[in-house]
Amino acid sequence: MAFNATVTINEVPVTIFRKLYEIESRPLGVAILVLFAVTYASFVLTKSSPEAKVPFVGLELGSLSKRKKKYVTDANALLKEGIVAGQRFYTELCDFKDDELSFKGSISDLFATHYTGVLISDDLKELAINRDLTPGMARLTETLEDEVNYIVGKEIGSCKEWKAVIMNKATQNIIASVTARSFVGMDLCRDPDWLRISVDYWMDAFAAAKSIKFWPVFLRPIAARLMPQPARMHATRQEAQRLVVPVLKKRLDAMQNDPDYQKPDDIMQWMIDRLGDKAGTDEELHHQAHLQLALAMGAIHSTNFTLLHEMFDLAAYPEYHEPLREEYREALKSTGGILTKVTLNKLLMLDSFMKESQRYNPPGLTNGRRKTLKDLVLSNGTVIPTGSNIELPAGAVNADPSIYPHADEFDGFRFYKLRKRSEDDMNKHQFVTSSRDSLNWGYGRHACPGRFFAVDEIKVILSKILQSYDLALVDPAAGRYKNSSFETMVIPDMEKAVMFRERAV
Numbered sequence: 001m002a003f004n005a006t007v008t009i010n011e012v013p014v015t016i017f018r019k020l021y022e023i024e025s026r027p028l029g030v031a032i033l034v035l036f037a038v039t040y041a042s043f044v045l046t047k048s049s050p051e052a053k054v055p056f057v058g059l060e061l062g063s064l065s066k067r068k069k070k071y072v073t074d075a076n077a078l079l080k081e082g083i084v085a086g087q088r089f090y091t092e093l094c095d096f097k098d099d100e101l102s103f104k105g106s107i108s109d110l111f112a113t114h115y116t117g118v119l120i121s122d123d124l125k126e127l128a129i130n131r132d133l134t135p136g137m138a139r140l141t142e143t144l145e146d147e148v149n150y151i152v153g154k155e156i157g158s159c160k161e162w163k164a165v166i167m168n169k170a171t172q173n174i175i176a177s178v179t180a181r182s183f184v185g186m187d188l189c190r191d192p193d194w195l196r197i198s199v200d201y202w203m204d205a206f207a208a209a210k211s212i213k214f215w216p217v218f219l220r221p222i223a224a225r226l227m228p229q230p231a232r233m234h235a236t237r238q239e240a241q242r243l244v245v246p247v248l249k250k251r252l253d254a255m256q257n258d259p260d261y262q263k264p265d266d267i268m269q270w271m272i273d274r275l276g277d278k279a280g281t282d283e284e285l286h287h288q289a290h291l292q293l294a295l296a297m298g299a300i301h302s303t304n305f306t307l308l309h310e311m312f313d314l315a316a317y318p319e320y321h322e323p324l325r326e327e328y329r330e331a332l333k334s335t336g337g338i339l340t341k342v343t344l345n346k347l348l349m350l351d352s353f354m355k356e357s358q359r360y361n362p363p364g365l366t367n368g369r370r371k372t373l374k375d376l377v378l379s380n381g382t383v384i385p386t387g388s389n390i391e392l393p394a395g396a397v398n399a400d401p402s403i404y405p406h407a408d409e410f411d412g413f414r415f416y417k418l419r420k421r422s423e424d425d426m427n428k429h430q431f432v433t434s435s436r437d438s439l440n441w442g443y444g445r446h447a448c449p450g451r452f453f454a455v456d457e458i459k460v461i462l463s464k465i466l467q468s469y470d471l472a473l474v475d476p477a478a479g480r481y482k483n484s485s486f487e488t489m490v491i492p493d494m495e496k497a498v499m500f501r502e503r504a505v
């Protein structure tokens with residue numbers, strides 16, 4: 001049983017543990033808990049981690065570079081081989097505290113934050129999102145709709161006859177604008193410079209992290225000064241300050257001096273209000289600019305990919321269009337013709353379609369990345385050594401036929417039918433639900449806090465598109481556009497177009 005291997009994530013040596021635990025009632029290779037032990041000691045490049053005392057997958061591939069290559073091009077195969085453990089361990093892992101099993105620690109490894117300056121801030125989640133954005137969603141629906149009408153009109157536009165729109169930039173621009181409207185308001189959401197940096201920062205962060213992790217640990221401080229990518233990150237933060245600080249100052253000034261000033265309803269304003277007197281200090285002005293950039297980095301990329309997958313699925317499965325339109329018309333009628341949060345909550349079929357699309361095309365084959373800061377002992381005595389990075393097998397759970405019957409079939413109303421079964425089920429299978437059976441938003445304390453916003457945002461966009469346009473694949477006979485993969489990422493085909501034609505209203 002015992003054999004060892006090391007592969008890497010982003011140039012960091014990673015050991016994939018195999019058969020750590022018993023298989024519970026799930027089929028082999030599906031109910032798995034994937035444990036990646038990451039260690040920086042260079043001997044791990046060639047050997048397994050001695051303290052881990054567990055077997056690994058992939059050694060049969062031979063050299064380290066072959067194992068790396070396999071991970072980059074076909075992580076799915078390695079993951080399927082990977083470790084086996086019951087889903088009960090997910091819950092157990094959730095019980096560890098942040099100083100034992102750390103979300104920040106894993107992000108810090110992923111983005112080499114020490115060198116790239118990627119911000120990991122509790123303010124983002126606790127203040128901006130949990131306390132203000134999510135509870136504020138009811139007020140934001142109208143704003144979302146307004147910006148969606150504007151940007152969809154701009155990106156897809158008028159088309160009396162069928163026209164092909166390459167989705168590449170369109171989804172990105174739609175998401176960047178709608179997100180910015182809710183986060184930084186009218187002041188910046190149509191500013192091309194802000195839109196550009198809020199979209200590019202994510203890619204830049206990956207490139208910068210990669211450029212650093214290429215070097216051995218002891219050379220990284222020097223590399224960080226010499227490589228152009230980290231410098232670019234710094235320049236972007238400077239640009240964010242140049243754009244955001246004047247807007248903050250303008251708002252603070254109006255709040256003090258203009259008795260008729262109507263405060264915008266967006267994250268930037270809520271943060272200002274929370275800060276009170278401190279808001280105008282240089283330190284806070286700079287921090288707020290950086291925070292907005294970090295927020296955009298977390299919010300735009302993942303929603304962009306999700307929207308793109310959903311557009312492809314909508315185009316590929318035209319049989320869903322009419323039921324979804326009908327559902328929207330009914331919901332809108334029930335709220336007096338005005339689109340509100342209540343209307344969105346009534347779109348159960350759309351919610352189901354979106355969740356099925358995500359099950360089929362998850363953001364990653366693994367997620368819920370955490371780093372152990374102590375040796376952790378699981379209930380059956382297994383030790384996960386300090387410094388390990390752990391991820392949950394979201395992709396394998398999505399494909400598990402014991403959880404999702406006919407898991408390999410796309411059934412857009414799968415979750416709708418589940419929710420209709422009983423009152424209890426009504427709340428269990430929403431798109432926003434994160435559970436052991438649905439790990440695509442992550443799991444536990446750090447499950448994506450932005451998902452309530454993202455789901456409403458996408459619902460407004462898709463509803464607008466469905467009401468305004470017919471849509472189709474360029475070549476329906478060829479079927480839904482294939483995804484590609486890089487490491488554990490599932491990537492929609494960036495070059496593909498969707499056909500649109502305006503509907504008679």
Ligand code: HEM
Nearest residue numbers: 298299302303306367368369441442443446447448450454
């Ligand atoms: C469809 C779009 C999105 C997807 C698929 C997604 C997915 C995820 C995932 C998988 C995680 C990690 C969870 C874990 O490790 O357990 C996460 C974390 C996070 N997401 Fe999202 N996300 C999306 C949209 C957003 C949006 C719109 C925002 C901001 C409003 C956001 C803000 C965050 C933040 C701040 C975290 C870190 C949470 C923490 O510190 O505990 N995300 N997201």
Ligand SMILES: *[C@@H]1O[C@H](CO)[C@@H](O)[C@H](O)[C@H]1NC(C)=O
Nearest residue numbers: 168172199300301304492494
């Ligand atoms: C959005 O998705 C498109 C298509 O896959 C891609 O070309 C673009 O780089 C993405 N942008 C971001 C910020 O993720």
Ligand SMILES: *[C@@H]1O[C@H](CO)[C@@H](O)[C@H](O)[C@H]1NC(C)=O
Nearest residue numbers: 020021022023380381382383
């Ligand atoms: C964990 O439990 C399984 C089955 O109960 C067992 O095979 C495995 O050896 C256990 N691991 C440890 C470290 O005890």
Ligand SMILES: *[C@@H]1O[C@H](CO)[C@@H](O)[C@H](O)[C@H]1NC(C)=O
Nearest residue numbers: 360361362480481482483490
């Ligand atoms: C990616 O897209 C294809 C469509 O060609 C689909 O069959 C597959 O399930 C998708 N998801 C993943 C994780 O590859």
